[in-house]
Amino acid sequence: MSNLSDIGFPTPDEQAVNEMILHVLEHTKPVKSTHGFYLVYRDASGAEIYLQGNFKEELIGFNPHFAGTSRRKVGLTKAIERDSSELDGGFHAWANPSDENVEISGEYPFVFDVPDFRTVENSEFPRIAEIQLTAFASNDFKIYASGEDYQKAQESELEYASKMFVPSGLLAVDEKDGSLDLSVVRPVGKLAGEIKNFELKTNSLSGEKFYALLVETLGGETDVVVDPKFVPEEPRIGGIVSGQFWLSGKILV
Numbered sequence: 001m002s003n004l005s006d007i008g009f010p011t012p013d014e015q016a017v018n019e020m021i022l023h024v025l026e027h028t029k030p031v032k033s034t035h036g037f038y039l040v041y042r043d044a045s046g047a048e049i050y051l052q053g054n055f056k057e058e059l060i061g062f063n064p065h066f067a068g069t070s071r072r073k074v075g076l077t078k079a080i081e082r083d084s085s086e087l088d089g090g091f092h093a094w095a096n097p098s099d100e101n102v103e104i105s106g107e108y109p110f111v112f113d114v115p116d117f118r119t120v121e122n123s124e125f126p127r128i129a130e131i132q133l134t135a136f137a138s139n140d141f142k143i144y145a146s147g148e149d150y151q152k153a154q155e156s157e158l159e160y161a162s163k164m165f166v167p168s169g170l171l172a173v174d175e176k177d178g179s180l181d182l183s184v185v186r187p188v189g190k191l192a193g194e195i196k197n198f199e200l201k202t203n204s205l206s207g208e209k210f211y212a213l214l215v216e217t218l219g220g221e222t223d224v225v226v227d228p229k230f231v232p233e234e235p236r237i238g239g240i241v242s243g244q245f246w247l248s249g250k251i252l253v
Helices: 014-025 147-153
Strands: 029-033 036-042 047-053 059-066 072-081 089-095 109-113 127-137 142-144 164-166 188-202 209-217 220-226 240-251
Touching (some): 014 047, 059 127, 059 240, 072 220
Parallel strands (some): 109 240, 127 220
Antiparallel strands (some): 127 240, 142 240, 164 188, 188 209, 188 240, 209 220
16 A cells, blocks of 8 residues: 555556656646755645656656645644655644644644645744644554444554544654654654544546545544545544554645
C-alpha cells in the first residue's frame, strides 16, 4: 500500500510511478520558491501531486497531498528540512495550544510534512497557525462500526481511547540531554478518531476511487484518505478509524 493509492493513484512498481508522473506533468501549474519550483496538480477529487524541480529544470522528487476540509489550530515551533530533496520539509508543532506559549501548552507534539514546504518555510517561530491536515492510511488501517466495536477489538492490555493520537514519529530523542533530533523525526502518528463525514471519491485523472473521511481525533479534525481495498464495508458516521498514518499538512493562516 502506498500513499499514492490512498488518493487514487495505484502505483505497484517504479514503472507505474514514472507513468503517473508523466501523466500528471501534462496538467500541472508551476509555483516558484527560493530553492527551485513545484509543479502542482490539483484534481477535482481533492487529490494533489507536487512535483519538484531544481534550477536546472530537473525533476528531483514529488509528494502527494489531499485538500480536505479539516481545520485545526497548532503551535508551529520549528521548520524541518529533509535530506531526501532540497524541496522537502515540514514542521514540528503542538496540537491545539491552550495559550501563546505554544512550545509547551498544547495537547501533544507532532511532526507533519508540507508538500510546498519551501513556499512557507520562512515563518517566525514559535507561532500559532491554522492548518489542514491529511492522514494517509497504511497497512494497519482499521475501521469499526462504533466505539463499542473498537473497544471490543483491542487485544493489548493497554486500551487506547477512541479519540487518541500518539506521535510515533517523535522517538528520536538524544539520550545525553533529552533534546529532539530533528534530522531523523518522521511525519507519522498512530491515531484513532470518530468519523464525522465520508465520501467515496473518484480521481478524475486515473479514474480510480478512494475514500476521504473527516475524522475527529485528539487535537482536532483530520482528513483521512485510504485505498478502498482496505475498507471492507461502507463507513458509518460515528464509526471509528485507527492505525498509523503519514501526515501531510497545508498552512492556511
